[in-house]
Amino acid sequence: MSTTENAIASAEAHSAHNYHPLPVVVATADGAWMTDVEGRRFLDMLAGYSALNFGHGNRRLIDAAKAQLERVTLTSRAFHHDRFAEFCTRLAELCGMEMVLPMNTGAEAVETAVKTARKWGYQVKGVPDGRAKIIVAGNNFHGRTTTIISFSTDTEARADFGPYTPGFEIVPYGDLTTLEAAITHNTVAVLLEPIQGEAGVLVPPPGYLAAVRELTRERNVLFIADEIQSGLGRTGKTFACEHEGVVPDMYVLGKALGGGVVPVSAVVSSAEVLGVFRPGEHGSTFGGNPLACAVALEVVAMLETGEFQRRAAELGDHLHRELGLLAGGGAVETVRGRGLWAGVDIAPALGTGREISERLMDRGVLVKDTHGSTIRLAPPLVISKEDLDWGLDQLRAVLAE
Structure with missing residues (x-):
């Protein structure tokens, strides 16, 4: 068994099954990116359900925590x-x-x-x-x-x-x-x-x-x-x-x-x-x-300072413009949300939300499904436009498959 498979099997055996996580085992993270135990990198498009608005390992927050720990x-x-x-x-x-x-x-x-x-x-x-x-x-x-x-x-x-x-x-x-x-x-x-x-x-x-x-x-x-x-x-x-x-x-x-x-x-x-x-x-x-x-x-x-609010507004406008181009084309039924937060209803014929999430994971993007064929996108507010566009490219590829 691989390191990932061993970790998942151990978790399944010794922890209550109150979650059904995607089969990825994260070892390190920085900004909008996470790296698993096999060394594979993934773009985090969930941000801990908004708990990670400022990204993984944000230097200001880590420094504040370290100083207080002492x-x-x-x-x-x-x-x-x-x-x-x-x-x-x-x-x-x-x-x-x-x-x-x-x-x-x-x-x-x-x-x-x-x-x-x-x-x-x-x-x-x-x-x-x-x-x-x-x-x-x-x-x-x-x-x-x-x-x-x-x-x-x-x-x-x-x-x-x-x-x-x-x-x-x-x-x-x-x-x-x-x-x-x-x-x-x-x-x-x-x-x-x-x-x-x-x-x-x-x-x-x-x-x-x-x-x-x-x-x-x-x-x-x-x-x-x-x-x-x-x-x-x-x-x-x-x-x-x-x-x-x-x-x-x-x-x-x-x-x-x-x-x-x-x-x-x-x-x-x-x-x-x-x-x-x-x-x-x-x-x-x-x-x-x-x-x-x-x-x-x-x-x-x-x-x-308002910096993060402005960033979420500007990148959010871009996100929703790009997602809007997908809506109505057969693969995506509806897109909703504000700022860097979107619910995307995938056509059920293409797969469940879980299946779409797994296909995106295979392409290096981590999202979370919710009811039916809906996936949620909520990247950290620190994500770059280039990384956001790369993540959207992977979504387009999955929908085209």
Whole structure:
């Protein structure tokens, strides 16, 4: 057996089969490229589902992590540390908000947002105890904890994991009329992805997010934007909500906030909303640890210049122009997305999304399939135009085969 085959066989034997990775075993990575244990190079067109917005081994982020590793990595929140206040202040300013509640993973941040909205509903809005309701969208993906899968419409994520957590109502994504009808006095929040990533990079109808913002403001309901995948430069703006001039009541952030170095997530909101918490009501041993804060501070500094947002916008325009030329020609049915993020619906006759991903892997490009024959493209924001074009050439070749 080859080194790759041995590694895969060992993983299959000794790890739970909760993922079905492509048969490649990565050993090193730099920028937009990864090298496997056999020495083969692959262009990363997934970027860790946006966790690697700034590429593999970004020098600024690695240096920030190394410097902090020599000082202190963990105190727990039992004590203050000298990176925490600056991190919270700078991230709040980037978001145009007042307060930050740091966690580790995206799912933890979503769980935190759910708890925050419920407590705000009881303490501020006056919802009767135990009656709070949160409205979510069909085809959402917010994580895989037991509470989150309770409001998922993905049977693969949900089946056989009940009983399910109550308190959620699912409405069609992009349907403002149904959303408005679902709001009652007991509704504390509307939780949405500004662009649904796992569903295939679904962009809502024009004006939808702005209308949701206006509706929630009128009805005294929190608008929670899950920007874990769509935020921090991916779509050509700091946040995807900005494309409609929308500022939600709460941002849920993760993935790119840790720069692909450490897991970092956060809920960012106003003092009125996050101020409902008291000591002991919510927390995390590792949330807001010194190493996480040091890396995330550097991420915030990189975003403050606007350089990465502009790059994602310019290269994203090029990406969508090129993909648009493929649409309607028989091989590609639809292309969606914003910035350096695209969902590409391949004609089912050409193969499933998994099969297309495997053929691209054979040509040195790594992508990820989602439902049916859809593949997702989300290269690091640091990718060069030449490398992006090379990756698109490989896609064209696979479709022509």
